[in-house]
Amino acid sequence: MTVATPTTRTRPPHNRYRRCRPSRAPGGPRRGAVSDEEKDRAVFIGFTVVVVAAGLLVAGWAGLWAYRRLPTNDPLMVGAIVLEVLLLVQAVIGLVEVSGAGLVEPVTFVAYTLGVLLPLPLGFYLARIERTRWGSVSLAFTALVTAVMTLRMLQIWRTTGG
Amino acid sequence: MVDPAAEGVDETVVDEPQLDADRVPTGPRRVLISLYAIFALAATARAVVQLTTQYSQAPLAYALSLFSGIVYIGATVGLVTNRSWSRPLAWAACGTELVGVIAIGIASIVDAAAFPHDTVWSKFGSGYGFIPLVLPLLGLSWLYQTRPERHQEPTGRDRHGPTSSGG
Numbered sequence: 455m456t457v458a459t460p461t462t463r464t465r466p467p468h469n470r471y472r473r474c475r476p477s478r479a480p481g482g483p484r485r486g487a488v489s490d491e492e493k494d495r496a497v498f499i500g501f502t503v504v505v506v507a508a509g510l511l512v513a514g515w516a517g518l519w520a521y522r523r524l525p526t527n528d529p530l531m532v533g534a535i536v537l538e539v540l541l542l543v544q545a546v547i548g549l550v551e552v553s554g555a556g557l558v559e560p561v562t563f564v565a566y567t568l569g570v571l572l573p574l575p576l577g578f579y580l581a582r583i584e585r586t587r588w589g590s591v592s593l594a595f596t597a598l599v600t601a602v603m604t605l606r607m608l609q610i611w612r613t614t615g616g
Numbered sequence: 617m618v619d620p621a622a623e624g625v626d627e628t629v630v631d632e633p634q635l636d637a638d639r640v641p642t643g644p645r646r647v648l649i650s651l652y653a654i655f656a657l658a659a660t661a662r663a664v665v666q667l668t669t670q671y672s673q674a675p676l677a678y679a680l681s682l683f684s685g686i687v688y689i690g691a692t693v694g695l696v697t698n699r700s701w702s703r704p705l706a707w708a709a710c711g712t713e714l715v716g717v718i719a720i721g722i723a724s725i726v727d728a729a730a731f732p733h734d735t736v737w738s739k740f741g742s743g744y745g746f747i748p749l750v751l752p753l754l755g756l757s758w759l760y761q762t763r764p765e766r767h768q769e770p771t772g773r774d775r776h777g778p779t780s781s782g783g
Contacts, residue, residue, distance in 0.1 A: 589646070
């Protein structure tokens, strides 16, 4: 069997910066000890960041198409569908976990979770019937709204009352 | 699901049959529809959530949110439909909206204590990227530029010879 060649090892033998990390407060939670609840919250936050990035991507793409006076094309529409699917998954995760998340504004959160599903189909429909640059503008705007609403959801999600 | 646009290249240039709206540009109108529909959703949902969960905290602000939501719904309906009352409704809604966003915007800055909870129109809609301030201007300018008397001349036939409208 072959062994790892020593020349490819780039990690220094001793990471001196590791010692500089702030030590835990006395009596505080042990570093690295993450409860299941916190893991679930982190999963949702990570997913939300993906959704925001996807929303901005679709918005920028459609905006570029509008700038170039083009109607939306098929890859862009597929991108919008993918974004909507991501939103649906996000809604499922959010609705499943909202009860245990201890949010200050759970009703607002649920309203956003469901409301964020609505703009994109509208933009999609308008882009379908309006085969000009204005259809691209509609899709760009609705995708941007989706990203902004998801950011607001993230904000509400992180506001916990303990 | 197959996107019909994928079936033929011609799809992009085919004009679908339209009503009278054919002669006026439909593209900006559809963008306005998306803008107004989203703000109708935003304002109405916000008002409903606030009124159901924390009505007693700031009834005035939440009632204003609901009012602005209704105005946005009116504008959306006026833009989507194509009836005799559509344009008057859109005019009225956009006008109300402009007055409202300016009045509430000034009031919320001058007398901030009266508006402890934001509405869509507070501080000229700064919480919504000032779109609430720009939106009625866009709507009114679209309504003005596409007003019927400006599109009286039939496009297909020139019964009266060269048009003499100065624009």
